[in-house]
Amino acid sequence: MSANEAALNADGLTLLSPEDEGTALLRRAKAGDREAFEEIVRQYEGQVFRVALRLLGSVEDAQDASQETLLRLHRHLGAIDELQSCGAWLYRVTVNIANDMLRRRRKIVPLAEMPCRADAEAAISLEERRNLVSRALLGLPEKERAAIVLRDIEGLSTGEVAAILNSSEATVRSQISTGRVKLKKLVDELMRSGK
């Protein structure tokens, strides 16, 4: 329903479409309404934390990255035109902050130190594979990891990932294919080395 098609409910109140609600929320937040900003944060904090966690591999680092990302959102709120673009903006900022942290801290846990209980000889359960995959992700180069996180975990299209990473679709497609192959080999390695 567009703004022009806004109907009245039984109480005579205007029913807003999700787009209109988002626009109103963003406008209020830009005007300094703290509750509106907190509502936006509530909508996106899960996404921000999830991506930061998969890129950084540590809850503490992910919390730091999330905090920094949301602070930047508050600082640059004026630059966001509509709430629908907020998600893509946050993906981009989260990836940038996480990559900066990785370069600065170099705190990735080496694969050899990762605990792994999977038995290479036995078929592993989906739960075990999820555990292995989340650990193996940290062994990927940062660009491939970002592409895999956005494409395969967040479920974005290749075009959306390319826009977020400020790259071409061809480059992202290459990063995704290379990343998946490397990820599989890392998972295999974990399965073989795990006790």
Place this chain on the structure above:
Amino acid sequence: MNCADWEERIALYSSGDLALVEVEGHLANCPGCRLFLEELEANGTALAMLREQPLIRREKRARAVRWLPYAAAIALVLGAGALWKPETVGPPPPVRTAVEAPRLAPMPRPVIRTVRRVKRPEKHEPIVVKMLTSDPDVIIYWVTD
């Protein structure tokens, strides 16, 4: 073209990013690459599950950490406010101590002086009474205010 050359194409094919008849043709004839594809698909499913992995507890912690500086600042201000007692406002709090208070000598009762106003008579000329005696050399004068 050996199987290693097919890997990246199969990786794209596994998620539908690439639809090539050539890939399907190779898969049809290569059990190793079919297994490779199956494992890629399993990894893809596991990755998708990571999105659904509950992060509630962690999100709460993240939220707590986010607002921690603000909360800390507020606590600091409130704490400082509680400690700061301006000397000019209100009486000092009573000091409670286990030490017995010294016995002080009773204070002397204050002396209350009342001033009674006495109405003084108006000034006038003194009364002089001259009394003569039988002795001509003795004369008694009685003078009053």
